[in-house]
Amino acid sequence: MIRLIYYELIKIFLKKRTYLGFGIVLLIVPLVEIAMKLEGGRYLSMAMRGLSRDFLFFGNIFNGWFVAHQLMNSLWLHIPLLISFVAGDQLAGEATAGTYRLILIKPVSRTRIFISKYITTIIYTVIFVFFLAALSIGLALALLGRGDLIIMNRNILLLPESEVAWRFVIAYGLAALTMVTIASLSFFFSSFVENAIGPIVATMGLLIVCTVITVMPVELFELPRKFLFTRYLDLWQRSFLEPIPWNEIKIGLLSLGAWTLSAVLGAWSVFVRKDILS
Amino acid sequence: MRISVIGVLTVFMILCAFAQKAGKITNAEEILAKTVKAVDGVKDFSAVIDAEVNMDRVQIPKMHAELFFKKPDKVHFSSQSFLLVPREGIAFNPATLQAHYLPTSAVRDTVEGKILFKLLLAAKDSQTRLRSLSLWVDPSNWTVTKMETVPYEGRTLAMDFVYELQQEKYWLPSKMVAAFSSESDKRQKEAPQSTENQFDGPQRSLPRNGKVTVVYSNYKINIDLPDSIFEKKKTE
Numbered sequence: 001m002i003r004l005i006y007y008e009l010i011k012i013f014l015k016k017r018t019y020l021g022f023g024i025v026l027l028i029v030p031l032v033e034i035a036m037k038l039e040g041g042r043y044l045s046m047a048m049r050g051l052s053r054d055f056l057f058f059g060n061i062f063n064g065w066f067v068a069h070q071l072m073n074s075l076w077l078h079i080p081l082l083i084s085f086v087a088g089d090q091l092a093g094e095a096t097a098g099t100y101r102l103i104l105i106k107p108v109s110r111t112r113i114f115i116s117k118y119i120t121t122i123i124y125t126v127i128f129v130f131f132l133a134a135l136s137i138g139l140a141l142a143l144l145g146r147g148d149l150i151i152m153n154r155n156i157l158l159l160p161e162s163e164v165a166w167r168f169v170i171a172y173g174l175a176a177l178t179m180v181t182i183a184s185l186s187f188f189f190s191s192f193v194e195n196a197i198g199p200i201v202a203t204m205g206l207l208i209v210c211t212v213i214t215v216m217p218v219e220l221f222e223l224p225r226k227f228l229f230t231r232y233l234d235l236w237q238r239s240f241l242e243p244i245p246w247n248e249i250k251i252g253l254l255s256l257g258a259w260t261l262s263a264v265l266g267a268w269s270v271f272v273r274k275d276i277l278s
Numbered sequence: 279m280r281i282s283v284i285g286v287l288t289v290f291m292i293l294c295a296f297a298q299k300a301g302k303i304t305n306a307e308e309i310l311a312k313t314v315k316a317v318d319g320v321k322d323f324s325a326v327i328d329a330e331v332n333m334d335r336v337q338i339p340k341m342h343a344e345l346f347f348k349k350p351d352k353v354h355f356s357s358q359s360f361l362l363v364p365r366e367g368i369a370f371n372p373a374t375l376q377a378h379y380l381p382t383s384a385v386r387d388t389v390e391g392k393i394l395f396k397l398l399l400a401a402k403d404s405q406t407r408l409r410s411l412s413l414w415v416d417p418s419n420w421t422v423t424k425m426e427t428v429p430y431e432g433r434t435l436a437m438d439f440v441y442e443l444q445q446e447k448y449w450l451p452s453k454m455v456a457a458f459s460s461e462s463d464k465r466q467k468e469a470p471q472s473t474e475n476q477f478d479g480p481q482r483s484l485p486r487n488g489k490v491t492v493v494y495s496n497y498k499i500n501i502d503l504p505d506s507i508f509e510k511k512k513t514e
Binding site: 056058060061147155156157 | 335336337338339343355357359360361362363364365368429430433435458486490
């Protein structure tokens with residue numbers, strides 16, 4: 001099995017599309033972080049304007065941690081597209097290239113091939129998310145230095161610097177697990193078709209529909225939104241709450257796990273029964 | 279009969295007028311001057327401050343810093359971490375009030391069983407941030423124990439000071455509690471709120487009610503602080 005995964009990894013990293021996501025991240029992260037540094041925290045000043053009428057602030061709160069958090073906040077809806085570029089190609093790509101027949105005549109069961117492809121997809125997803133983490137945090141800290149992290153949403157929360165690093169590790173861990181669910185869905189769609197465009201479009205389509213149902217304040221959607229994976233796309237944000245709502249995270253992980261398992265079992269069911277005509 | 283009623287009313291009105299006059303202190307400027315004189319010998323000081331923020335929708339851990347003050351109004355904070363302190367009152371100096379405000383009235387007022395002088399101050403310059411202030415002065419040591427103002431429309435700031443005698447001659451604050459309140463925040467609280475995190479964006483100009491408590495300790499007075507301390511760039 002390890003050898004199969006190894007070969008799948010070689011295949012995945014020999015494809016140009018694999019590097020598309022990395023390239024976009026390499027472009028967008030420095031662009032945003034350098035722009036934020038040049039702007040010198042104007043966004044933060046505006047966000048803190050209400051408080052600054054009553055208070056004086058001292059200390060470096062416009063720092064690398066703040067920028068890395070802001071970047072993570074703005075990318076969580078776009079990263080799924082980059083993940084699905086590769087995950088959607090895993091099975092459909094073989095059909096497109098006409099290599100399905102070639103790999104399936106080997107004395108290896110379809111299930112083993114399926115598992116190796118799926119594990120490779122997970123490895124890619126995790127590598128991609130942690131590449132984003134290393135680049136965004138590393139560059140932000142190099143550009144803007146360290147300090148306490150200020151989180152602004154409905155509340156203003158200040159996390160001491162000593163607590164920030166491990167919270168980012170948890171956040172990116174949760175983000176990786178969320179992206180594994182997206183990758184699994186894309187992998188599932190990939191098992192149906194013979195062109196990788198289909199799974200990418202289907203994944204993004206599902207994501208958009210589910211996100212709309214999740215965020216629209218319509219009472220009719222109250223029940224379905226409880227079961228949608230998009231409800232937990234921002235699960236990573238919970239690691240920046242005080243105290244961390246572990247119970248909520250547990251429920252979110254269970255929900256995402258259920259979606260992942262359903263997608264994988266569905267894909268496996270399709271893959272082992274599939275008529276290979278290419 | 280009519281004459282006696284008129285007589286009683288006249289006597290009553292005269293007594294009321296005397297009572298009012300007795301409660302009103304005409305020398306408001308003198309009271310303010312006494313508060314200035316009480317700390318006149320303090321040219322500069324440093325103190326350790328521990329601050330705690332207890333405000334709506336604000337979670338900030340307890341803060342620890344060193345405060346440096348030099349007359350007339352130079353203030354600097356030294357802290358390893360983020361520090362959030364009230365704009366007013368953190369390094370309270372009556373001389374600054376005397377320079378920028380005109381005492382318009384002074385009356386006796388009883389606060390928690392203690393008789394204090396209540397001064398009303400009006401800003402001399404229309405550009406001054408706080409247009410008017412109410413001060414409560416303790417005549418036993420000529421310290422400002424309470425201050426109230428309206429920093430901007432709809433916002434109320436009340437500060438309470440507790441003093442300790444330093445170097446056996448200067449009454450300096452050992453504790454300051456700044457309480458903020460506003461009408462719009464109460465309305466906001468009453469309004470229904472979304473439960474979904476995903477809908478939430480930063481609420482930028484929403485005022486917050488609550489208190490900030492600052493405890494002062496380890497005063498070092500008249501230590502000839504150099505001006506260079508105050509020239510450091512502050513990240514406000």
